[in-house]
Amino acid sequence: MDQGILDRIAAWGFRFSFTHRGERDIASLPFSIRRLRDKARKFAEREIRPRALKLDSKERTQFDWEIARIGAREGWLGMVVPIFFGGNYGPFEMRYGMLSVAVIMEEFCRACSGIGLIFGAHGLGLAPILLSFNWRLWRRYFTPMVESWSTDNPEIAAFAITEPGAGSDAEDPVGGAKAKLVSFASRALGGWRLNGRKCFISNGSVASLFTVFASVEKREGVKAWTCFMVKRGQRGFSIGRVEDKLGQRASPAAELVFDDVFVSDEDVVWPEKTGWDLNTFTLDASRGPVGAIALGIAQGAYDRAFDYCLETRRNGAPSFRRSEGPLIEQGWIRQALGEMAAKLEAARSLVYRACSVFPPSGKLSAMAKSLSSDVGMEVCARCVEILGPEGLERDNIVEKHYRDAKLCQIYEGTNQINRLRIMEVLEEEHKTPLAKRWWSGLF
Secondary structure (H helix, E strand, O other), rough: OOHHHHHHHHHHHHHHHHHOOOOOOOOOOOOOHHHHHHHHHHHHHHHHHHHHHHHOOOOOOOHHHHHHHHHHHOOHHOOOOOOOOOOOHHHHHHOOOOOOHHHHHHHHHHHHHHHHHHHHHHHHHHHHHHHOOOOOHHHHHHHHHHHHHOOOOOOOOOEEOEEEEHHHHHHOOOHHHOOOOOOEEEEOOOHHHHHHHHEEEOOOOOEEEEEEEEEOOOOOOHHHEEEEEEEEOOOOEEEEEEOOOOOOOOOOEEEEEEEEEEEEEEEEEEOOOOOHHHHHHHHHHHHHHHHHHHHHHHHHHHHHHHHHHEEEEEEOEEEHHHHHHHHHHHHHHHHHHHHHHHHHHHHHHHHHHOOOOOOOOOOHHHHHHHHHHHHHHHHHHHHHHHHHHHHHOOOOHHHHHHHHHHOOOOOOOOOOHHHHHHHHHHHHHHHHHHHHHHOEEEE
């Protein structure tokens, strides 16, 4: 064989082995999902990364509809929409739970978790509809939404459970029983009248469809939670304060105000008073992908820190001459990068495992979310330290990743709440004989 061809093959192999950090698969990752991940990576590099720092510096009320339109046309808003309604979620994807969503979110968030959250929060808003397994609801909501994605005004969804007096309480059975709820629904002719407020709702100021959980009995609290679908523009519905967030600023977080909003019986997901179970089911399915968001943020920071160490000398100047040696030759740098790589790979394995089962495992999802977000925060902090003063500059992507990572420890249930969820499942398993656990073979 020609020596030039052999040299090119050798060079390709070297690049594959040493420059694709964190990109090689767990052995069990299906081929179709690897292909989807490659597509997501190309989209992130082409459309998301160039916008990352620019959108991070925008005002809280500004939203980049252009990235939403591009993402809608390429199908990224259809991550949890059944394939026979025009989305990307088919029987094969359901076989692997939320794994396809997780790999997409990881790739998006390596470039910008704020933009990734636009698509992720949209999927979370549609998740209760998907998990209802109700063909009538699927046709009622998915069909018009998918049709809008080919227009200049794509519709986006949002998920609303958090209230001013019920944040973590709304995600824990013990705290939920004592939560100070302010959102309630009362019976009306042909439907319900919804009153109250929700806060810190991702995509809240730009969404067209809202999944809202409200109690239908004030004395019963979350035990009487019911899931309602509210559309933008309904009488009595308005957007309140838009938050000025620390990180993930491309996706706005807003307050929702409901003043005697009428919701018909057709817009109720699952039967009356089953909202708590639906909320738990939804969070068990979504916490794994949130772990992937944290993992993507950390991988993005790690990649930049690794490149910085390759390109920089010990005194901070560019490493143009090999004799001067790059920063990566220092022992403590090699120790830090090696340790971070191991923790990222361990977190990735747990995220992939948690997202690969259906129905979702509450224990594994909570483990993946809490561990990955803690690892993400630790990795981003160490990457800032490696970059030194440069890592503190607002136009540095590592500084952005550091701010973005903190949110992953808080939303989708704080990590403390997720650890309580782990113990809740472990106690249930301890009380139930192994032979009677129909789910034991899945997890």
